[in-house]
Amino acid sequence: xxSLFTAPTGGRTPDPSLAHRRADATVTLRGPDGAPLxxxxxxxxxxxxxxxxxxxxxxxxxxxxxxxQDPAYDGRLADAWFDVFNQTTLPFYWxxxxxxxxxxxxxxxxxAARWFADRGVVVKGHPLVWHTVQPDWLLGLPDAEVxxxxxxxxxxxxxxxxxxxxxxxxxxxxxxxxVFTAQENAITPxxxxxxxxxxxxxxxxxxxxxxxxxxxxxxxxxxxxAYECLVEAVLGAGIRIDRLGLQSHMHQGYLGEERTLEIxxxxxxxxxxxxxxxxxxxxxxxxPGHIEDLNDWQVESWPSTPEGEERQADEVERHYRTLLSxxxxxxxxxxxxxxxxxxxxxxxxxxxxxxSPKPAYDRLRGLVKDEWWLAPTTLRTDAEGRVRFGGFxxxxxxxxLDGGGAGTVTLDTPGAVTLEGKLPHAA
Amino acid sequence: xxSLFTAPTGGRTPDPSLAHRRADATVTLRGPDGAPLxxxxxxxxxxxxxxxxxxxxxxxxxxxxxxxQDPAYDGRLADAWFDVFNQTTLPFYWxxxxxxxxxxxxxxxxxAARWFADRGVVVKGHPLVWHTVQPDWLLGLPDAEVxxxxxxxxxxxxxxxxxxxxxxxxxxxxxxxxVFTAQENAITPxxxxxxxxxxxxxxxxxxxxxxxxxxxxxxxxxxxxAYECLVEAVLGAGIRIDRLGLQSHMHQGYLGEERTLEIxxxxxxxxxxxxxxxxxxxxxxxxPGHIEDLNDWQVESWPSTPEGEERQADEVERHYRTLLSxxxxxxxxxxxxxxxxxxxxxxxxxxxxxxSPKPAYDRLRGLVKDEWWLAPTTLRTDAEGRVRFGGFxxxxxxxxLDGGGAGTVTLDTPGAVTLEGKLPHAA
Numbered sequence: 127x128x129s130l131f132t133a134p135t136g137g138r139t140p141d142p143s144l145a146h147r148r149a150d151a152t153v154t155l156r157g158p159d160g161a162p163l164x165x166x167x168x169x170x171x172x173x174x175x176x177x178x179x180x181x182x183x184x185x186x187x188x189x190x191x192x193x194x195q196d197p198a199y200d201g202r203l204a205d206a207w208f209d210v211f212n213q214t215t216l217p218f219y220w221x222x223x224x225x226x227x228x229x230x231x232x233x234x235x236x237x238a239a240r241w242f243a244d245r246g247v248v249v250k251g252h253p254l255v256w257h258t259v260q261p262d263w264l265l266g267l268p269d270a271e272v273x274x275x276x277x278x279x280x281x282x283x284x285x286x287x288x289x290x291x292x293x294x295x296x297x298x299x300x301x302x303x304x305v306f307t308a309q310e311n312a313i314t315p316x317x318x319x320x321x322x323x324x325x326x327x328x329x330x331x332x333x334x335x336x337x338x339x340x341x342x343x344x345x346x347x348x349x350x351x352a353y354e355c356l357v358e359a360v361l362g363a364g365i366r367i368d369r370l371g372l373q374s375h376m377h378q379g380y381l382g383e384e385r386t387l388e389i390x391x392x393x394x395x396x397x398x399x400x401x402x403x404x405x406x407x408x409x410x411x412x413x414p415g416h417i418e419d420l421n422d423w424q425v426e427s428w429p430s431t432p433e434g435e436e437r438q439a440d441e442v443e444r445h446y447r448t449l450l451s452x453x454x455x456x457x458x459x460x461x462x463x464x465x466x467x468x469x470x471x472x473x474x475x476x477x478x479x480x481x482s483p484k485p486a487y488d489r490l491r492g493l494v495k496d497e498w499w500l501a502p503t504t505l506r507t508d509a510e511g512r513v514r515f516g517g518f519x520x521x522x523x524x525x526x527l528d529g530g531g532a533g534t535v536t537l538d539t540p541g542a543v544t545l546e547g548k549l550p551h552a553a
Numbered sequence: 554x555x556s557l558f559t560a561p562t563g564g565r566t567p568d569p570s571l572a573h574r575r576a577d578a579t580v581t582l583r584g585p586d587g588a589p590l591x592x593x594x595x596x597x598x599x600x601x602x603x604x605x606x607x608x609x610x611x612x613x614x615x616x617x618x619x620x621x622q623d624p625a626y627d628g629r630l631a632d633a634w635f636d637v638f639n640q641t642t643l644p645f646y647w648x649x650x651x652x653x654x655x656x657x658x659x660x661x662x663x664x665a666a667r668w669f670a671d672r673g674v675v676v677k678g679h680p681l682v683w684h685t686v687q688p689d690w691l692l693g694l695p696d697a698e699v700x701x702x703x704x705x706x707x708x709x710x711x712x713x714x715x716x717x718x719x720x721x722x723x724x725x726x727x728x729x730x731x732v733f734t735a736q737e738n739a740i741t742p743x744x745x746x747x748x749x750x751x752x753x754x755x756x757x758x759x760x761x762x763x764x765x766x767x768x769x770x771x772x773x774x775x776x777x778x779a780y781e782c783l784v785e786a787v788l789g790a791g792i793r794i795d796r797l798g799l800q801s802h803m804h805q806g807y808l809g810e811e812r813t814l815e816i817x818x819x820x821x822x823x824x825x826x827x828x829x830x831x832x833x834x835x836x837x838x839x840x841p842g843h844i845e846d847l848n849d850w851q852v853e854s855w856p857s858t859p860e861g862e863e864r865q866a867d868e869v870e871r872h873y874r875t876l877l878s879x880x881x882x883x884x885x886x887x888x889x890x891x892x893x894x895x896x897x898x899x900x901x902x903x904x905x906x907x908x909s910p911k912p913a914y915d916r917l918r919g920l921v922k923d924e925w926w927l928a929p930t931t932l933r934t935d936a937e938g939r940v941r942f943g944g945f946x947x948x949x950x951x952x953x954l955d956g957g958g959a960g961t962v963t964l965d966t967p968g969a970v971t972l973e974g975k976l977p978h979a980a
Binding site: 301302304305318321322323348350351352353354355356358359361362363392395 | 728729731732745748749750775777778779780781782783785786788789790819822
């Protein structure tokens with residue numbers, strides 16, 4: 127049977143036990159001379175999750191660049207941020223990145239990206255091609271000129287950030303792109319002329335040309351069959367998608383486990399790891415279901431409420447448990463840490479506008495850094511120098527309690543693994 | 554600029570005057586000796602519309618085969634049918650065509666198809682591949698076996714009907730095919746395994762192999778962006794679609810001119826002629842808008858009402874005027890002549906259950922055979938043997954009033970045309 131894509135036979139069955147995210151490691155520790163370290167006390171510490179727990183970093187760009195208007199507040203935000211997350215999304219909207227033609231904010235974003243990267247965070251740029259938040263100066267140019275400028279823009283920014291930003295939403299919301307009517311822009315007419323697949327090819331080929339090792343996503347909010355058809359179109363056209371981005375702004379209510387798993391079942395068929403790229407859950411009133419474009423809901427005040435905060439905490443926990451239960455999910459990015467400056471003014475943050483944590487923050491932190499995290503654990507090696515421990519996939523340090531140095535091991539495949547660890551410093 | 558499809562620059566602007574469907578012909582008539590027939594009286598008669606005014610022929614299959622249970626009623630139906638339509642759709646649902654494996658109803662359908670074709674009607678088979686109305690004996694077979702049988706089925710039936718049925722809905726409703734859940738069937742799992750594009754490739758390549766000259770349609774009820782994405786997928790995969798089929802069962806209300814033109818604007822971008830393949834407009838209560846799958850609406854009685862019949866007549870007229878106004882539309886098929894035996898019991902027929910015409914029938918007939926039709930017209934040739942007449946694209950006979958024979962001309966391009974006509978019979 128000819129198949130457009132390799133339908134994976136395994137690895138697609140949800141497992142709430144998360145066994146597919148855990149390893150049981152047997153590590154033989156050796157000293158600088160290569161001999162097993164028998165009967166030694168060591169402390170094992172987890173230092174990184176393999177799963178990408180992401181959050182946008184928009185509101186920390188100023189702090190990172192030393193231009194924060196409120197360093198105390200932003201500092202608290204940063205502390206909360208780094209206590210939970212290991213992946214961030216930074217804003218590369220063309221209209222705000224280069225409002226004046228030829229004067230891109232490369233330095234400002236590069237400072238922010240380096241600030242995150244230096245702290246061990248995976249940085250994603252969002253997005254290289256989109257029809258919204260476009261520079262005014264593109265309007266009225268001929269399609270061919272818009273395409274030339276768009277290609278140049280992709281190459282310029284991917285090249286400038288290579289080595290710091292190696293993950294990109296190459297193109298955003300292509301399902302609606304050629305039929306988007308809410309705002310005049312220069313990209314929709316181009317998409318109408320070229321077609322969706324060729325728009326995608328353009329974004330991916332230009333980004334790939336400048337950074338062959340980059341992780342490139344196709345990202346969309348449309349999780350209907352339309353997006354499936356588009357993915358099949360892209361695969362059929364021979365365009366390599368590294369990761370499939372699914373947005374999930376749940377301003378109109380939590381999807382629920384059943385619908386989330388149904389979506390995952392449909393989109394995992396392509397054998398492409400899935401990133402939940404834009405997750406929002408509210409701690410206040412929900413947006414009415416009849417609003418089709420979330421941007422159409424403009425309210426003066428949208429408070430976080432005590433009942434809303436309890437519901438949000440439950441839903442955040444359910445959502446993350448559901449996503450991690452599915453082996454195809456590799457990342458989940460929350461869309462906004464604090465309510466201050468939230469998209470649409472919505473109470474979707476994990477912190478309140480004053481920076482204090484909502485229950486959802488504590489709940490998520492409890493999963494990421496407690497239930498799914500190995501607390502520092504003292505173990506004693508056996509006669510062959512072996513220690514055994516279990517934990518989530520990620521990085522661990524193993525430190526000799528006698529001051530004999532520390533080493534690092536990475537658990538990157540689930541199940542039982544046998545590893546070697548060197549603790550190179552002399553005692 | 555690379556483009557998946559050639560976005561046509563012209564031929565896509567709606568024109569309610571229908572000038573794009575009309576020609577003004579100057580025909581020089583010559584006798585058997587080749588000399589111009591000067592100063593002769595002739596009658597010009599339109600005999601065929603180039604536009605395909607279609608209607609399903611399901612309820613005439615028995616009459617065509619000589620097995621009608623009610624020949625008087627069916628005869629009236631047939632008279633009404635042939636007075637308006639020049640294209641038909643016949644049922645090739647695998648489950649009813651071959652309910653017993655190895656015993657397809659080829660003879661019965663071949664009789665019906667020939668009966669229509671002998672009367673100058675273009676016959677379409679519907680559909681070669683679909684996930685609904687499937688034979689029970691497919692259930693439980695391995696995917697690879699289902700694919701083999703499906704391929705054989707397409708080849709067998711296309712070959713058996715070649716020369717009589719040369720138009721096929723090659724595959725039906727692919728957007729939903731791999732995620733269809735309403736009924737267990739063997740095609741959905743196959744589509745899930747192969748992907749949509751490869752299902753389409755299978756249908757088209759097998760049909761094309763047996764009838765290279767056939768007109769093959771991709772047909773769907775989903776007129777959202779999902780279908781656009783699918784069309785782009787198919788074009789990107791290099792599969793040739795001859796005609797794009799759009800269903801329009803309007804049980805929940807008439808689409809209206811604006812939405813219809815918006816749909817046509819989106820789907821005409823691919824440069825593929827469009828067939829409105831399944832049009833229904835009701836002359837009774839509408840189905841509530843919250844019903845997602847029309848098949849879920851099961852009612853005991855669904856009467857045609859006087860007010861409903863007036864509304865239906867208006868909507869049928871508006872719908873056909875809108876479709877013909879768009880140059881990309883080549884066919885419109887109405888889904889059911891009489892209310893007797895209508896899908897879902899809906900009062901969507903152009904005739905009542907007793908066979909009497911509803912106002913919609915008269916209105917449609919008035920367009921097709923009066924306003925858009927050249928009534929028999931007596932003209933006199935000039936000194937050079939020329940007559941001039943204007944009419945809709947299609948076939949016309951020109952007959953000498955002196956018994957000197959008749960000839961045929963075809964108007965197949967809009968605007969002013971100059972033709973030669975031979976009236977070969979001696980006077």
